[in-house]
Structures are given as structure tokens and as C-alpha cells.
Amino acid sequence: MDRQNALFDSAQLAAEHKEQIKRSRRERLLTIDPDCATEDIVALFVFDLPDREADAASHAPRVNGLAVVFPDRIAVYVDGKSVRSFSLKEVTDFRVHVAVGSVTAECTVNGETQLICRATKQHANELGAVIKQLTAYRKSGVYCDDYLQHVACYCEHCGRPFLPGSAICPFCTKKAGVIKRLWEIARPFKWHLLTAVLLFFCITLVNLITPSLNRVLVDEYINTPTPETVSVSGFIGVIVSMAVVQLFSHALSVLRNRALIRSSNHVVVSLRELVFAKIQAMSIGRIAQRTAGSLMQRVTNDTVVIRDFITNVLPEFVQEVLVLLFISVYLFVYDWRLALLILLPTPFVIASFRFVRKRLRLLWRRRWNVGVRANSILHDIFSGIRVVKAFGMEDYESNRFDVVSADYRDASIKASNHWQTIHPILHFMIGIGEFFLLFYVGNRILDGTMTLGQMAQFSTYVSMLYTPLRWLSMLPQRLVDFGTSATKLFEIIDETIDIDDKPNAKTTPIRGTVDFNNVSFGYDNTTDVLNGINLHVEPGEMIGIVGRSGVGKTTLINLLMRLYDVEGGSICIDGIDLRDFSQESLRSQIGVVLQETFLFAGTVYDNIAYAKPTATRDEVLNAAKVAGAHEFIMRLPDAYNTQIGEKGYTLSGGERQRISIARALLHDPRILILDEATAALDTVTERQIQNALQKLMQNRTTFAIAHRLSTLRNATRLIVLDKGVIAEVGPHEELLRKKGIYYNLVIAQRQMSNMAPKKT
Amino acid sequence: MSARPSSRPTESTAQTLTDIVSVTYLNRDNCSFTEKNGFLGLRATIDKREASLWEQHLTTDEAAVGEKQELVLDRIFLSRAFPFEKPFEYISVFDKNKREIGFIRSLAEDFDETVCARLMRELEEAYYCPVIQRILSVKTQRGISYWQVQCDFGETTFSLRDVYVDMRKIEGPNGELRLLITDVYGNRYEIPNANALDRQSYRRIELFL
Structure with missing residues (x-):
């Protein structure tokens, strides 16, 4: 349906936009320096801030900056004059530093940091991408300018700035x-x-x-x-x-x-x-x-x-x-x-409509916005009601809601008043x-x-x-x-779908070989969360992922589920790129138990059978048994028919976790992902579940993230992530012998568990 | 920062907190700033206790005696702890790996005038936030508002996805209304006091206030 509704071909427009940017920048360069006409140009990028501000109190005027990457050097022009250039041979490192209100691109030349350019935030994404590509270019000689189609620019027709990530002016393309x-x-x-x-x-x-x-x-x-x-x-x-x-x-x-x-x-x-x-x-x-x-x-x-x-x-x-x-x-x-x-x-009245409409529209929009804010505050308070109660902040939250309600009231009154004043006057004039x-x-x-x-x-x-x-x-x-x-x-x-299936996406059953080929990814262009991840996993392997908080463990798994697309490299399952799979088929073969368990309103049975509504009762029972959920479910008065979720029976963290494990198992996945899936369980229960899981997951691939390293005891191999790369790979013993990051983590955890009273 | 009720008994915990956390406060006595190619660097004397964090950046000069050691960094960054309220106080100094070296309580009090001016400029460059002097036009269409303004450096345009979300209002003690605007790209703009704008400018944004 939405395909038919699309009134323009966004992919084609984006490609045209990219060519146009390249053309206009090249023309700009030629007006500054006509000698460049014969030279190869790898990339051109623009910036708008002077190198230095005048002082703390006032800002220097914006500049018209252009930086050009030639095969041998980078030349920087400001307002039509060449200001500096670096020989690419001497540069050892490119960096982009994103501050709160500006961005700087820098490089290291002969061990010293040198400024390439400074720009406002609309250039942040481009500079990030440029620096990334320059790093790649220096290594491999290949420069990929795909990011250009997302580069911030102004609409040719109306001069309005585009919104980030869009090369389409909402005013000029959707006249329909x-x-x-x-x-x-x-x-x-x-x-x-x-x-x-x-x-x-x-x-x-x-x-x-x-x-x-x-x-x-x-x-x-x-x-x-x-x-x-x-x-x-x-x-x-x-x-x-x-x-x-x-x-x-x-x-x-x-x-x-x-x-x-x-x-x-x-x-x-x-x-x-x-x-x-x-x-x-x-x-x-x-x-x-x-x-x-x-x-x-x-x-x-x-x-x-x-x-x-x-x-x-x-x-x-x-x-x-x-x-x-x-x-x-x-x-x-x-x-x-x-x-x-x-x-x-009549004509006078109609003319005056036009006059008041603008103001009215703003007032009404304001009312809408305040309404949304009131709603989201409510949503916020109710989802965090435990914290509110725990800190005794009921009055504070009531006040907060009162303030928004009052705002809503005032916005409504203002909008209505306005209308109610104008309306009778118009009424009279018509009559x-x-x-x-x-x-x-x-x-x-x-x-x-x-x-x-x-x-x-x-x-x-x-x-x-x-x-x-x-x-x-x-x-x-x-x-x-x-x-x-x-x-x-x-x-x-009208929003374009950023992760979409290819026209003839594959729905083949998967065996469970997983390959990460030089995968890199960042949630924005300027910082890479993962960089150059290479890993080959055989079917049936259990891979434990360890590393410090925020190192990219969950990101790695998000990529495997294709919740996000990789930026560089590829992830293949059985040799087929993830992007060639149909998302539905892919995810139907991957089972996930996440850190934050979410149970929908419904019965225990519904929740376990969520991803496989056709499951028989026996299958559900078996899945619950393997997940160690059966026992506690049977202790509930309504057993599998117990109503859970928002208004029903409140389950403990460990119970919820076991239900979501059962859900993932019933799904019969070829690849199982456990993201801190057993963190809320005691070690004894965890061990029981793990033993059952291990039998079940033979010939199937498992990825498990855990901070408690004992959880990963059964893992065939462990990968240690550090600073966005795989720092260590190997079985438990091998990594211990290596005495690297993993060894230190294990030692740290052992020291922690030494809190138990020592035997005398 | 947020409007929490302030009448809670925090003093007893505050004391123990300061006891267990040691914050390095930087001032003219224990550090000096250097500059190379326009980038700020730092030489600071730090406690031996913390020296282990900075191994490769310590001076090899073993003459550093006692409990102190000298740390040399060729590139440091500044960031504000309370950017809206105290732009030149409570400044964190950290290196390119985002490791904090210490805090500056107040630029003006703890450093000499020239150093203070240099650090203020550094902050202003990182927190680049032009002051809007006049509002030339605001057009809202399809939920997005398009602004054309006169800033301290000249005229410019920007757009906001949602005026009510992207414009923070901070009421001052003397009835001034400070507006902090973040455009779709994350650029910051400031109107120090909306009530002091000229009539036309004020009327253009009146509805959003």
C-alpha cells in the first residue's frame, strides 16, 4: 500500500542529489583554482566555521570553506584562498571530534595534531563519513562516496534546509x-x-x-x-x-x-x-x-x-x-x-479567513503538542511507578502532571478563545x-x-x-x-523504510554458520561502535561474548538480528548476506532472549506461544520444562492460564526471564541469542537451565552475552570485545593462559566471589 | 538541574561522599596550559595515587618528588558540567580517550586573565552557540518550523523539527526568558532574553512561548 502511495522515487532522487552535490563542488573548486582541472579528485567536502573564534563573547563570521582530497594531498580553501595542505603520505591518522556545538576534523602529521577544518553540526555526519572513508582510502586506495546522498543541503527550489538524512524537500516534492x-x-x-x-x-x-x-x-x-x-x-x-x-x-x-x-x-x-x-x-x-x-x-x-x-x-x-x-x-x-x-x-469574509487561519493553526498545533506532552508524561510516570513510589515522589509527579494539565488547559482556552472571538464577528459580517x-x-x-x-x-x-x-x-x-x-x-x-527486504529476498532455512566479515557499525557517522569485526562460527557452536559495559556486545547482536544494517563489511549466514534474506524468514529462525524481558498482557500460555501460535500444548509444556519455568507455573493457581502482563499476576524478574526463554525455545530457532538471559536467576537454576539448553542447542548456533562469566562456562569459544574490536578469541582455558583481558576479568570476578566465608 | 524539591536531608550523606571520592581540582598552582597548532595541551601535577592511570603521559623526569608527579598531555578537551547555568565554572578537563584529569571550579578565579580568556575561547568554540539578535521570519509548515534570523555573526537559516521540544525555556530570576534552541542537526542557538527582543521579533515567536 505505501509503495503505491509514494509520490516520488526516493532512491533515484537521492542518487541525482549526490551527483548534483559532486558537480557543484567541483565547479566551485575550478573557480578557485583552475589548475586543478587536470588533476584527479578523490573527494570534496565543505565546511563553514573559521579555524578560531574571535573571543569568548562574539563569533567570527561564517566562512565558505572547501577541502579537496587529491590522490597525494589534502588542500583546504577558505573563501576562495588556499590556506593549508597536507601531504597524504605524512598523515598518520584522521580524526573527527564532535563537540556540543561544532565539529572539528583533524589529522596527525609527523606526530603533531593539525586542524583540517571546523564546521557546524550539519556537517557532522558528512565529516564523520569523510574521515572514515579517508582512513579506508589511505589503506586500500578506495574511496566510497555513498554518504553524499545524505549530505545536508538546501533545496534548490525553495532554499529551505533539508532535514537530516533526507535529500527530499517536503515542500517541493509533495505538492500532491x-x-x-x-x-x-x-x-x-x-x-x-x-x-x-x-x-x-x-x-x-x-x-x-x-x-x-x-x-x-x-x-x-x-x-x-x-x-x-x-x-x-x-x-x-x-x-x-x-x-x-x-x-x-x-x-x-x-x-x-x-x-x-x-x-x-x-x-x-x-x-x-x-x-x-x-x-x-x-x-x-x-x-x-x-x-x-x-x-x-x-x-x-x-x-x-x-x-x-x-x-x-x-x-x-x-x-x-x-x-x-x-x-x-x-x-x-x-x-x-x-x-x-x-x-x-462574502468575499471580504473569505479574505479575512485567510488572515486568521495562520494564527489559528499555530494555536491548534500548540494544543496538540501540549496534549502529546501530557500523554507522554503520564506514560512516563506509570511505567516508572515503582521508582516514584520508592522515592516517595508522588506529590512531585502530581505537581508535574498538574503543570502540564494546566498548560493544556491554557493552550485549549487560548485556541478556543481566539476562535470564539473571531467566529461571531465573521458570523455577523456575513449576515x-x-x-x-x-x-x-x-x-x-x-x-x-x-x-x-x-x-x-x-x-x-x-x-x-x-x-x-x-x-x-x-x-x-x-x-x-x-x-x-x-x-x-x-x-x-511517507517515511522511507530504511531497512527493507530486497525484491526477491531469500526465505531458505538456515543451518547456522555465521560469518562476520570486517563488520563495522556506529549509531551515527562520527563514532564507530564496532570496527572490523571478523568471526567465523560453525553450526552448533556456542559463542560467549564478553567485554566491559558499552563495548558493543548488544550492538553486535542487534546487527545479527538485522535490527540495524551494517555500515561496512557484511554478516553472512550460511554464506548468504543478511541483507538478502527476507527479514521475516530470518527472524523466524533466530530465537532471542533479551536483557529486558517483555511479557504481553495475556496468559502464560499465550506468552510462551507468542512466536509460534500453532504450537501444541505438549510443545509449550516441554519448552517451559527446558526453560525451568514449568515448576513455578504449576504452582500458580491458574497454571498456564494465569493472566500476566500489565493487570495480571505479577511475576518476579527470574520468572519472567524463564518464560521468555521458553518463548525463544518454542520458536525452535536455528540460532539462539541470549543477551544476559539468565542474569536474574540464581546460579543453581541457571546451571539447570544451561544444561538443558546445551543438549537442545546441539547443532544449533548460540550467541550468549553475560557479565557473570560462569554463565559462559559451556561456551565453545569466547570473544572478548574491547574498544569496538575483537581483542581475544578462543576457548576459556586458552584465554586464561593468554593472561589478557579475559584473564583479568575472571580474576576480578573471582576476587568478588571470595566474599563467601572461607573454610577453616 | 531539574527542579527537584530541595528540602531533603542530604548533608549526612554528602560528607561521606566527599570522603570517598577524590576530585582533582585544577588551578594555576597545579597546572599550566600549553598550545600547539592551536590545540590546547596540559601540564599538571597530579597525585601519585592517580598516576597509574596516566603511565605513558608522565614525564620521565624522576626528580618529581614526594606524592606528586607531573603529567603532560598534548591534547585536552574541556566540557561544561552545568552548561546552562555555569558556562565558565565546573569545567571538566579530559583527554582524547575521554579520561578526566580534573575539574576547574571557576575559570576566572583559578586562572590568570590570559589563560582564562584562552580557555573561555576554547569552550566557546566547542559549545558554538550564536546569539540570535533578531528574528526575521518563522514559518511553520508540515510541523517543521523554518527560521530566518540575524545572529551575532550575520544572517542564517535553520529548521526545527518540533518547536516545543527543540526550544528550551529557562526563566531567569528577573523575569527574563532565556531560550535555548537546538536545530535539526544539533546546532545550538540562544536568545538570552526573549522579553528583550524587539517587538516584531517577539511577535514572531510569541506563539511558541
Whole structure:
């Protein structure tokens, strides 16, 4: 669905953008130094800060900096003048230092640190990538400029800066407008909507009959100059036909509303599905950029706002416009001067809408934001309720919530007040024509050129005309509400999926050989978490990963699960690159027990069977047994039917962990990942589970992270990560003999456990 | 930093905390800053207890007597512990491996004028944060706001993903409203007092306040 909705090909645009950057920088270089035309150019990058600031109190003007990498040297130009250059042969090291407000690229020349350039943060990612590539270039002579398509730049058309990681200007590429996008979603229900519109048309026509009947009633029966000739049956006939018209109009309304409700609920459901699916398809990295509160707001509230717009606002809009059209035509045919008089204030009112809309939109957006903040504070407090209680901070949190609630109240009041002040004024202005009408019609009745019935009909039409006009004056606010929500939704829907399956992704069953080939990765361009990881793992091996906190153990595993894509090198399973696998197939064959166990609301049984809903009861029982969960589950009064999760039975940390181990085992993975999976268990239980696991995982590959080194006692090999590289690999004994990092870790832990009373 | 209630009895624990943690405070007596190619370096006299951390950076000069030893680093970095409240006090000095050598309590009090000015410039370069003098236009479209401003170094443009998240408001004691803005790339901008902006500028951001 989202593929069809994409209105542009982002990959192609990004490639064009990259070429354009290269071209324009090269042109810039040639204007500075025409001699370079004949030389090979490896890379060009730009920067904007002078080497030094004037002093602490004021900032030097920005510069127009360009650095050029030639095969033999780096030349740095500032404002069209060459300022320095380094011979690549003499450079031993490239570094980028990211500070809070600026970035510096440096190199080591003959043992001394030299500045290459200084820049603001929009260049941080590029400089990081450049430095990385320069390091690679010095070693291998290959420079890869793929990062260029993400380089911060300004839109050619409107001059607005792009958002990070995007080469697409949201203003210039998505002119297609929100309504058109909405139509894409509503299209499957076009017949329902068309029926509704037709019914609207009929209802409008029917409603237009009533004033004519009114005139007949007044002129021919009530106010007739010859009351003697009035036929009672005709009189009753007119009244009855008025009733019939009313009945007919209401019957049509029922049909119309049914058609609308049906289509709008379909639309809201498919919108929700679309947004939800999109959020699920986003990578962990992208999701982590947003708060759970704002995502929830989008799936629940924003979709409802859009449904309301489709069911209430849009149909009414159609109806009101139709009424406006019909009556205007009638009035113009009847008396064009009069019509003109009545419609005269309209353009002024519409002009003033435009004026107030901007301000209103901001106010409403502000209300939305404060609402989100209130939501996320609630979310925050409830998820951390144990800490709040433990430190006795209930009052503090209440205050905090009170403050946001008050903010929300004030934002709402401000937005509503604004609207409520402007609205009646606009209302009155539209109605100003009515006073002209009174004067005009009164004169004509006194002249005798108009009957009382005609006047009744005429003023009914005029008041019918004012209804749509007044309604239209409410439209800006509704459009604002809708626009805010729609923008937020489409922002999600339009997001490109950064980790996507290839067109014919493989779904082959895996055996469990894992290869890390020179893998490097960082959560941002400037710092590498992992660098040059090489490892070959045979099926059935158990690999223990040890290292200090923050050294990249969990990152390594995230990469293996392809929660993130590697930046350099590749990870292969059975010789096939991870990126060639379908993600679903890959993850269905990898079992994971994470440090933080998460149990969904549901029964114990549901939670174990989560990843394999087709599992039989026996399988679930067996998995629970191996995971050492069976015993405690059987002690619960409702055993496997015990309700757990948010409102149910509260399990201890160790119990939760055993349930998630059972979940991973039932999954029958070819590769099992244990990230501190048994950290919450006592050593005895841990040993039991491990022994069972070991039997089960024969011929299957296991990766285990643990700080408690005894946990990894069964590991075939241990890898010790240090500073983003594999510092040591080998079996336990071998590493001990080596007396390196692992040896020190073991000794440190032994000393810790010597706390136990010594035997005398 | 955060608005925690301050009426808690912390004194008894504070004393024991200072007893067990030793913080090296750097000042004009125990250290001097050097400069090479525009990069700051440091020579500092440190306690023998901590010397083991810095093996290869110690001077081979064994004349260093007693409990002290001299440490020489050719590249050091400064960072602020309380960047919003005390930009030139509580400055951490660390090396390129992010190991802290010590703390400077107050640049102005603990160092001579020229050194202080140099360190302040170093901080200002790392925490590059132009002061916004005038706001030329703010346009919000599709949730993203685009700013055009007059800074101390000239005109510039930047964009914020979400004004309410990316603009931190700090109320001063005398009713001034300090705004700290972080744009989509992480660049910082500051408005020292929004209430002191010219009328037009203020009206452009009034709605976000």
C-alpha cells in the first residue's frame, strides 16, 4: 500500500542529489583554482566555521570553506584562498571530534595534531563519513562516496534546509496535497461515497421545494384576497405535501448517513492499519527517535480526527456548497441586484479567513503538542511507578502532571478563545446583507410589487443561503484540525523504510554458520561502535561474548538480528548476506532472549506461544520444562492460564526471564541469542537451565552475552570485545593462559566471589 | 538541574561522599596550559595515587618528588558540567580517550586573565552557540518550523523539527526568558532574553512561548 502511495522515487532522487552535490563542488573548486582541472579528485567536502573564534563573547563570521582530497594531498580553501595542505603520505591518522556545538576534523602529521577544518553540526555526519572513508582510502586506495546522498543541503527550489538524512524537500516534492493523498486511501470506498454525494444532491433538491410550498400556502390560502373561493382539500393537500417532502428528505438522510458511516469507518480502519503497519516496518533506530506517546496519539487520535472530517465535514461541505449553488442561481434569476446585495460581504469574509487561519493553526498545533506532552508524561510516570513510589515522589509527579494539565488547559482556552472571538464577528459580517434585504423587500411589499408569500419564500431562501455561508466560515478551523492530524499521519506514512527486504529476498532455512566479515557499525557517522569485526562460527557452536559495559556486545547482536544494517563489511549466514534474506524468514529462525524481558498482557500460555501460535500444548509444556519455568507455573493457581502482563499476576524478574526463554525455545530457532538471559536467576537454576539448553542447542548456533562469566562456562569459544574490536578469541582455558583481558576479568570476578566465608 | 524539591536531608550523606571520592581540582598552582597548532595541551601535577592511570603521559623526569608527579598531555578537551547555568565554572578537563584529569571550579578565579580568556575561547568554540539578535521570519509548515534570523555573526537559516521540544525555556530570576534552541542537526542557538527582543521579533515567536 505505501509503495503505491509514494509520490516520488526516493532512491533515484537521492542518487541525482549526490551527483548534483559532486558537480557543484567541483565547479566551485575550478573557480578557485583552475589548475586543478587536470588533476584527479578523490573527494570534496565543505565546511563553514573559521579555524578560531574571535573571543569568548562574539563569533567570527561564517566562512565558505572547501577541502579537496587529491590522490597525494589534502588542500583546504577558505573563501576562495588556499590556506593549508597536507601531504597524504605524512598523515598518520584522521580524526573527527564532535563537540556540543561544532565539529572539528583533524589529522596527525609527523606526530603533531593539525586542524583540517571546523564546521557546524550539519556537517557532522558528512565529516564523520569523510574521515572514515579517508582512513579506508589511505589503506586500500578506495574511496566510497555513498554518504553524499545524505549530505545536508538546501533545496534548490525553495532554499529551505533539508532535514537530516533526507535529500527530499517536503515542500517541493509533495505538492500532491493532503486531500489527494486522502483520496488514495478512500478510493476503495468510492461507490459508498458517490452514493452519499448523490443522496446529498437529492436531499438538497427536496429541501428546496419547501419554500415554494410555503409561498403557495401563504399567497393562495392564508393571505388570499378572495377567502371565499379557498378549497379546504387544496389547503390540506399543500400541508400534507409539505409533510411528505419533509419525510422524504429525512428518509434520504438516513440512507445517506448509513452510506457515510460505513465508508468512514472503513477509511479510519484502513488508515490505522496503514499507519500501524508503517510504524512496525520502521527500523528500531527510527522508532527510537519518537516517543511512544506521540506514536499512540497518531494511531488513535489523529485517525479519528480524519474520520470525523470524512464523515462530518466533507459531506456537509458538499451539501452546503450545493445549497449555496442552487439558491444563488435561483436568487440571481429572480433578481440579480438583490442577490448581489446579499452576497456582497462574502468575499471580504473569505479574505479575512485567510488572515486568521495562520494564527489559528499555530494555536491548534500548540494544543496538540501540549496534549502529546501530557500523554507522554503520564506514560512516563506509570511505567516508572515503582521508582516514584520508592522515592516517595508522588506529590512531585502530581505537581508535574498538574503543570502540564494546566498548560493544556491554557493552550485549549487560548485556541478556543481566539476562535470564539473571531467566529461571531465573521458570523455577523456575513449576515450583514440581511439588513439590506429587509429594507428592499419591505419597500416592494409597500409598493405592492411583491406578495407576502413571495416575501416568505424569498427570505427563507436567503436564510437558507446564510446557513452554508456561516458554515463555511467555520471551515477554516476544521481544516486546521484536520490538516494538523493529516500532516502528522502522512509524515509517518511517507517515511522511507530504511531497512527493507530486497525484491526477491531469500526465505531458505538456515543451518547456522555465521560469518562476520570486517563488520563495522556506529549509531551515527562520527563514532564507530564496532570496527572490523571478523568471526567465523560453525553450526552448533556456542559463542560467549564478553567485554566491559558499552563495548558493543548488544550492538553486535542487534546487527545479527538485522535490527540495524551494517555500515561496512557484511554478516553472512550460511554464506548468504543478511541483507538478502527476507527479514521475516530470518527472524523466524533466530530465537532471542533479551536483557529486558517483555511479557504481553495475556496468559502464560499465550506468552510462551507468542512466536509460534500453532504450537501444541505438549510443545509449550516441554519448552517451559527446558526453560525451568514449568515448576513455578504449576504452582500458580491458574497454571498456564494465569493472566500476566500489565493487570495480571505479577511475576518476579527470574520468572519472567524463564518464560521468555521458553518463548525463544518454542520458536525452535536455528540460532539462539541470549543477551544476559539468565542474569536474574540464581546460579543453581541457571546451571539447570544451561544444561538443558546445551543438549537442545546441539547443532544449533548460540550467541550468549553475560557479565557473570560462569554463565559462559559451556561456551565453545569466547570473544572478548574491547574498544569496538575483537581483542581475544578462543576457548576459556586458552584465554586464561593468554593472561589478557579475559584473564583479568575472571580474576576480578573471582576476587568478588571470595566474599563467601572461607573454610577453616 | 531539574527542579527537584530541595528540602531533603542530604548533608549526612554528602560528607561521606566527599570522603570517598577524590576530585582533582585544577588551578594555576597545579597546572599550566600549553598550545600547539592551536590545540590546547596540559601540564599538571597530579597525585601519585592517580598516576597509574596516566603511565605513558608522565614525564620521565624522576626528580618529581614526594606524592606528586607531573603529567603532560598534548591534547585536552574541556566540557561544561552545568552548561546552562555555569558556562565558565565546573569545567571538566579530559583527554582524547575521554579520561578526566580534573575539574576547574571557576575559570576566572583559578586562572590568570590570559589563560582564562584562552580557555573561555576554547569552550566557546566547542559549545558554538550564536546569539540570535533578531528574528526575521518563522514559518511553520508540515510541523517543521523554518527560521530566518540575524545572529551575532550575520544572517542564517535553520529548521526545527518540533518547536516545543527543540526550544528550551529557562526563566531567569528577573523575569527574563532565556531560550535555548537546538536545530535539526544539533546546532545550538540562544536568545538570552526573549522579553528583550524587539517587538516584531517577539511577535514572531510569541506563539511558541
